[in-house]
Amino acid sequence: MASNALWQRSWGWKVVLYLFLAGLGSGSFAVGAIEAFSSAQSFVANLGIIAGTFLVLLGTLFLLWDLGRPTRSIFALRRLRVSWSSRGTWTLTLFSLFGALNSILRLTAGNGSLPEFQPVLDGLGVLLAIGVAAYTGVMLALMSGRPMWNSSILPALFITSAFSTGIGLLVALVSLPGNQTPFEAMEKWIGADIVSILLELLLIYFYLSVNFARAPESVRMVTRGSLAGPFWLGVLGAGLLIPLGLEYLNLTGGGSPVLGFVSGVGLLTGGLALRYIVVFAGGRAPVLAGNIRFLVRPGV
Amino acid sequence: MARWGMVIDLARCIGCAGCQMACKAENGTPPGITWCRVEVKDIGNFPAVRRIPLPVQCMHCREPECEKVCPTGATEKTESGIVRVDSELCMGCRACVLACPYGARYFYEEKKGYYETLSLFEELAYKRHRVGTVTKCDFCQERVERGLDQGLKPGVDREATPACVFNCMTKGRFFGDLDDPRSTVSLLVASGRAFQLLPGHPSDPQVYYLTPGTTLSAGGREDGK
Numbered sequence: 001m002a003s004n005a006l007w008q009r010s011w012g013w014k015v016v017l018y019l020f021l022a023g024l025g026s027g028s029f030a031v032g033a034i035e036a037f038s039s040a041q042s043f044v045a046n047l048g049i050i051a052g053t054f055l056v057l058l059g060t061l062f063l064l065w066d067l068g069r070p071t072r073s074i075f076a077l078r079r080l081r082v083s084w085s086s087r088g089t090w091t092l093t094l095f096s097l098f099g100a101l102n103s104i105l106r107l108t109a110g111n112g113s114l115p116e117f118q119p120v121l122d123g124l125g126v127l128l129a130i131g132v133a134a135y136t137g138v139m140l141a142l143m144s145g146r147p148m149w150n151s152s153i154l155p156a157l158f159i160t161s162a163f164s165t166g167i168g169l170l171v172a173l174v175s176l177p178g179n180q181t182p183f184e185a186m187e188k189w190i191g192a193d194i195v196s197i198l199l200e201l202l203l204i205y206f207y208l209s210v211n212f213a214r215a216p217e218s219v220r221m222v223t224r225g226s227l228a229g230p231f232w233l234g235v236l237g238a239g240l241l242i243p244l245g246l247e248y249l250n251l252t253g254g255g256s257p258v259l260g261f262v263s264g265v266g267l268l269t270g271g272l273a274l275r276y277i278v279v280f281a282g283g284r285a286p287v288l289a290g291n292i293r294f295l296v297r298p299g300v
Numbered sequence: 301m302a303r304w305g306m307v308i309d310l311a312r313c314i315g316c317a318g319c320q321m322a323c324k325a326e327n328g329t330p331p332g333i334t335w336c337r338v339e340v341k342d343i344g345n346f347p348a349v350r351r352i353p354l355p356v357q358c359m360h361c362r363e364p365e366c367e368k369v370c371p372t373g374a375t376e377k378t379e380s381g382i383v384r385v386d387s388e389l390c391m392g393c394r395a396c397v398l399a400c401p402y403g404a405r406y407f408y409e410e411k412k413g414y415y416e417t418l419s420l421f422e423e424l425a426y427k428r429h430r431v432g433t434v435t436k437c438d439f440c441q442e443r444v445e446r447g448l449d450q451g452l453k454p455g456v457d458r459e460a461t462p463a464c465v466f467n468c469m470t471k472g473r474f475f476g477d478l479d480d481p482r483s484t485v486s487l488l489v490a491s492g493r494a495f496q497l498l499p500g501h502p503s504d505p506q507v508y509y510l511t512p513g514t515t516l517s518a519g520g521r522e523d524g525k
């Protein structure tokens with residue numbers, strides 16, 4: 001299969017899961033922390049922050065598992081000055097520490113007894129969460145030999161998707177039966193998600209059309225080749241168009257927690273499919289020797 | 301301090317993969333890890349077709365992308381321009397494998413030899429390769445440095461020259477100091493026949509090629525089969 005020559009093989013499903021969970025977790029944390037600015041201890045604030053921290057930590061476990069020498073991961077803090085991977089490791093470490101502290105405070109505090117510095121902790125968490133969601137995109141965007149990664153749209157796409165999946169998770173959890181929080185509490189977030197879905201559609205359009213000019217084979221692999229299923233059904237269908245429709249219904253009064261739950265699950269599916277596609281479509285461009293293109297094989 | 305570089309003459313290369321085997325023997329690389337390889341591609345349209353070989357390895361870039369991405373500092377460019385991996389620091393994240401535009405890096409995943417049990421050669425040779433880390437061509441750094449200590453000249457004296465270079469049976473590979481304008485490699489680079497892979501790429505490879513002298517437009521299948 002010709003298109004498989006452009007399949008990326010150095011990173012596999014563990015990295016896909018890390019990217020998904022780190023995006024989902026940071027998005028959910030950000031939503032929770034922003035909610036906390038208006039009502040410090042609401043269910044959505046606590047849930048977003050605690051679940052967000054947990055999911056990022058869970059994703060980090062997959063990242064560590066993926067390493068050839070996990071016990072050496074501490075060395076990844078050494079090259080903050082040049083390496084985005086190292087900068088990301090710092091961001092991830094700080095996010096995890098402050099996120100864990102934040103979660104513990106929230107879990108142990110009685111009503112109205114959060115410390116005075118809590119808003120500072122929440123704000124710092126939002127900044128670090130943006131860093132966690134974005135750094136992987138920046139790192140991939142700098143890899144010049146891989147046309148599907150080497151794109152400045154990628155960090156924006158990752159941030160938007162992180163935010164959207166974060167909202168999706170919280171909407172789905174709030175929709176669960178037996179939950180005390182009224183579904184209406186999520187309305188403003190559903191509105192925000194409609195905006196981010198529209199933005200994501202636009203970003204995906206630009207991502208594919210800009211890349212089509214320089215790597216048509218890789219784009220075809222996404223739209224018509226081996227990644228077409230996850231792309232059309234996962235990213236576009238389950239992840240963007242169906243949630244868009246359901247969320248519109250929810251806002252215009254025709255919605256219900258059941259639909260909210262379905263759209264939330266759809267958003268998560270789409271987020272996972274997006275990471276899957278980006279990771280595996282990232283094959284190396286042929287090496288040019290004079291006017292002749294050689295597809296170099298190892299570390300594909 | 302020298303700045304080591306290599307020149308590969310495509311007009312002389314017959315695609316025998318002798319360099320590939322010489323490197324295997326010199327560095328004892330495990331199965332699946334081929335620091336020096338010969339890629340082939342069929343070009344032209346029938347009946348005017350030709351199979352052209354392209355020996356590739358680490359380009360020892362002056363601006364190595366692998367080094368910029370490495371979070372641990374395991375990948376580092378030495379003073380003499382050799383890009384190397386410290387197998388004591390590498391955590392096996394493979395970011396460098398992905399960042400290298402030339403496909404020069406390999407992840408050493410599991411210790412296994414070419415036969416059912418490790419041969420004596422493999423027992424000894426595999427000691428320098430650490431499972432779970434990334435490896436690649438190191439311009440035969442040890443060999444070059446040992447030669448220098450003995451007062452030999454890399455690129456001239458066999459004992460100070462990379463294995464792939466002195467084993468090339470058509471004498472199509474050259475090694476030497478690119479900072480010395482009178483070295484063979486410098487003269488070849490200045491000859492007007494030299495080019496780098498991925499023209500215009502900022503990585504600035506220190507492995508140069510000499511054009512085969514003939515041109516045929518590229519055709520055939522993209523996967524080089």
Ligand code: SF4
Pocket residue numbers: 357358359360361364365366367383399400401402403404405436503
């Ligand atoms: S060829 Fe690849 S591995 Fe070698 S120095 Fe350049 S970027 Fe690094």
Ligand code: SF4
Pocket residue numbers: 369370371372373374375385389390391392393394395396397433434
């Ligand atoms: S695999 Fe090793 S050498 Fe490569 S980037 Fe990671 S730590 Fe650095």
Ligand code: SF4
Pocket residue numbers: 322323324326327335336357436437438439440462463464465
């Ligand atoms: S310079 Fe040495 S390590 Fe590099 S390809 Fe040649 S023989 Fe192998």
